Amino acid sequence: MAQISESDAGGSSSLSKAVHILKDLAAHSVEGVRLIDLARRLNLSQPSAHRLLKTLIAEGMVEQMSDSKSYRLSLEFFSIASQASRREGILEIARPSLLRLSATFNDTVFLLVRSNFDAICLDRVEGPFPIRSFTGDIGGKVPLGIGQGSIAILSYLPEEEREAIIKFNMPRIMDRAAIDEVDLRIKIEEVRRIGAAQMNFEMIEGMAGLGVPVLDRNGIAVASLSIGTLASRLTEMRSSTITDLLKSEARAISNKLNPFDPTLRYPASALRAQSKS
Amino acid sequence: MAQISESDAGGSSSLSKAVHILKDLAAHSVEGVRLIDLARRLNLSQPSAHRLLKTLIAEGMVEQMSDSKSYRLSLEFFSIASQASRREGILEIARPSLLRLSATFNDTVFLLVRSNFDAICLDRVEGPFPIRSFTGDIGGKVPLGIGQGSIAILSYLPEEEREAIIKFNMPRIMDRAAIDEVDLRIKIEEVRRIGAAQMNFEMIEGMAGLGVPVLDRNGIAVASLSIGTLASRLTEMRSSTITDLLKSEARAISNKLNPFDPTLRYPASALRAQSKS
DNA sequence: TCTAGTATTCCGAATTATGGACTTTTTTTA
DNA sequence: TAAAAAAAGTCCATAATTCGGAATACTAGA
Incomplete structure (x- = not known):
């Protein structure tokens, strides 16, 4: 489904990858996402994906489900967004x-x-x-x-x-x-x-x-x-x-x-x- | 208000900064945020803040208000966030x-x-x-x-x-x-x-x-x-x-x-x- | 117990981010 | 309305961070 999107024009960066990760997690928010699938879908090396996820977890945007090892967006992410009083x-x-x-x-x-x-x-x-x-x-x-x-x-x-x-x-x-x-x-x-x-x-x-x-x-x-x-x-x-x-x-x-x-x-x-x- | 948060333990990165930016934008979503204020609040150099914002814009998470030059979270961000609650x-x-x-x-x-x-x-x-x-x-x-x-x-x-x-x-x-x-x-x-x-x-x-x-x-x-x-x-x-x-x-x-x-x-x-x- | 298939960690190589200095644009002040 | 001040945006050599292959640690299934 969610493509890597857009022309890769100019400022690619680890940040872009992180955003792609967030989008992918959002797209699969129900079941959660396994590291491998994520890496494959987004064309990331496994270590890279893992490192980014780790940072995102440290920042509270993502959480790792305890049963499986899958990742998903954390509720705090939602909370942050709804704080924005739009x-x-x-x-x-x-x-x-x-x-x-x-x-x-x-x-x-x-x-x-x-x-x-x-x-x-x-x-x-x-x-x-x-x-x-x-x-x-x-x-x-x-x-x-x-x-x-x-x-x-x-x-x-x-x-x-x-x-x-x-x-x-x-x-x-x-x-x-x-x-x-x-x-x-x-x-x-x-x-x-x-x-x-x-x-x-x-x-x-x-x-x-x-x-x-x-x-x-x-x-x-x-x-x-x-x-x-x-x-x-x-x-x-x-x-x-x-x-x-x-x-x-x-x-x-x-x-x-x-x-x-x-x-x-x-x-x-x-x-x-x-x-x- | 929003502190830079947490012990800076280990994996700091540009991604962390980007997340801080997103949080800051969320906290000031009504008026939007000016580059300088953002940079000062988060202890970022102006160029860094600018570069990160540019990437975030390219990824659709942030938008720049046309009147002032201020930045704010884009709807796509909210869209992703609402998935988290689902x-x-x-x-x-x-x-x-x-x-x-x-x-x-x-x-x-x-x-x-x-x-x-x-x-x-x-x-x-x-x-x-x-x-x-x-x-x-x-x-x-x-x-x-x-x-x-x-x-x-x-x-x-x-x-x-x-x-x-x-x-x-x-x-x-x-x-x-x-x-x-x-x-x-x-x-x-x-x-x-x-x-x-x-x-x-x-x-x-x-x-x-x-x-x-x-x-x-x-x-x-x-x-x-x-x-x-x-x-x-x-x-x-x-x-x-x-x-x-x-x-x-x-x-x-x-x-x-x-x-x-x-x-x-x-x-x-x-x-x-x-x-x- | 053993055997995939995954997750996680390590580490040297090199790509990327960094911030000082500069230019352009916008806003404020006179 | 013009000049000054402040902020936005750009460039670039340097330095630090990310990168991914390879090694290791888990986990689930047989």
Whole structure:
């Protein structure tokens, strides 16, 4: 699954390897990872992998299961991350919307957030039907351009940025979906016209979905709200109601998100006073 | 705040520094962190800090805010971290119980999990009253021995381990609560007798709580279920009902956790087949 | 008990990180 | 608005750290 990723351009280092290790551990967090498998998957020598793991353990990011010798991410890692009070952020703000939507439609609802060239699934509320989606579970990533939520975001990025992303992502997209650049551009135009991304053609058999962007104050997408459901359940009528509700929740989130985003709006100097060590 | 931590014993490395950077970024995630401040706080030369940050950015763990030049953790980091909490699946398994409990009592319910010498709050469902707890929000940590949920776990660890923890944690505990070792040991015995930890003496004024352990098949605590409420609401009668319900939910979780905990019970070989790269 | 297959440790070779000095950019002050 | 100050980012010779082959210690299965 998780490739070594990216062009190895320039500053490779032991740190990169360590990060790859963390990612690999995350990808196999349930069963844990054995040293050998890790080393093989990431093309590391066994001693190197071992040394890095040892350091990561010393730093509390990783732990070794006592039964088997397998390694996995430590909870402290999770704890550190959640300490980062991005908590005040979109996740908490959006959660009530997700719950409302899920309860209203009896479908699975997703919150995707843009991260560079990808959309990351930040939250997900399950409906009663088992849904297969591109993003997979919370934490999953898709290239911008695949799936409704993801396309909804892509469609509402500044043109220049969008172009760059399309250029970069097109190969990745074609790799995973039967779409070419023309299809994608047509789709984007449609999304911008309607304000929502609907999947007519089924990219996963039997599945369908609908996504709308969550915009910042400049009208640029930072996230998206989407639902995934059985294709048979997405009739014309339902689909229009759903779109409306998604849009209104997205707007609600935008409003809560925007009024004060100090990290973006205020001159950096104004904040600095607080951060005396 | 965040110290450079620990004895610098043995394997120091650039990786350690990188981890310190990540922790520092986590601690200052609201405003973002400037290169200089980071370097000063962590005793790094500016070029080193810069180089490490560059690598972390290349790996997608960190991003640079475009307005100021400050750095902060990227969403991908959070994405990886959230995988860490999914390890045992206990989060998903326990959530329904939390919801039920919270709905039944109208109080705040916590799921704590053991992590080395601490208990980490993995999940928390809010009741209508604002509750202050030791663990704080999701992701928060307390030393094992402080608070009901935490004591519930401590009480059901193997004796030897428990002793080691008490020895290690006692200073940290006394630092934060008016309890000495004798009090703690008496408390633990009581918990083991009753099967639940109840806070009679109020450690946070006006607050009270009740916690029960979630045991693995060997009767060792891996987590705890607890509620936090106003002291005035924890009458004798309520308290006994609540205890019963907590216990029954804890047992339910245990059962779901145990019958198939492949990572623990099955010969490692049985699992390996699946984990072909 | 023996025999893989792994995990862990050692250690000399060499690749990599390091920080002083320098350039560029941003912010503050006059 | 310009000049000064502060911070960000870059370069490079030096020094230290990482690297991986090989040896050793475990562990599970036969």
